[in-house]
Amino acid sequence: MTSRSFAGFIGRVIAYVLVIGVALALANAAWNFLDLDRNLALAALRSQVTPLVAVAPIACALLAGIARPLGVFATFYVVGAILTAPFALLHAVVR
Numbered sequence: 001m002t003s004r005s006f007a008g009f010i011g012r013v014i015a016y017v018l019v020i021g022v023a024l025a026l027a028n029a030a031w032n033f034l035d036l037d038r039n040l041a042l043a044a045l046r047s048q049v050t051p052l053v054a055v056a057p058i059a060c061a062l063l064a065g066i067a068r069p070l071g072v073f074a075t076f077y078v079v080g081a082i083l084t085a086p087f088a089l090l091h092a093v094v095r
Contacts, residue, residue, distance in 0.1 A: 005065075008065075009061055009062075009065060012060075012061040012064050012065070012071070013057050013058060013061040016056070016057035016060045016061055016064075016071075016075050017057045019075055019079060020053060020056055020057055020060075020075065020078060020079060020082070021053075023078075023079040023082045023083055024049070024053055024082055026083060027049075027082045027083055027085060027086055030083075030086040030087065031046065031086045034086055034087075034090050036086060036089060036090060036093075039093055042089055042093065045089070049082070049085075052078070052082075053082075056074075056075075056078045059074065060074045060075045060078070
């Protein structure tokens with residue numbers, strides 16, 4: 001791996017960390033606004049987000065190294081899952 005390709009990889013990781021981090025901040029705000037922590041079953045689900053957020057940017061950057069559109073698709077797939085999770089869980093709890 002050359003220094004130029006390594007620098008590109010690090011740049012992609014940083015970009016994906018920023019995008020996924022903003023999505024996680026918005027999801028945390030929605031989670032707190034919707035007061036989903038009062039349900040103990042859902043509070044346990046919230047702790048499972050940390051491994052996803054830790055691994056997702058690296059996996060997306062590796063995919064983008066192979067095929068850039070695939071990495072971008074994977075990133076926005078993860079962002080969509082993070083952003084819709086609080087609302088989907090609220091819908092499941094209310095019913």
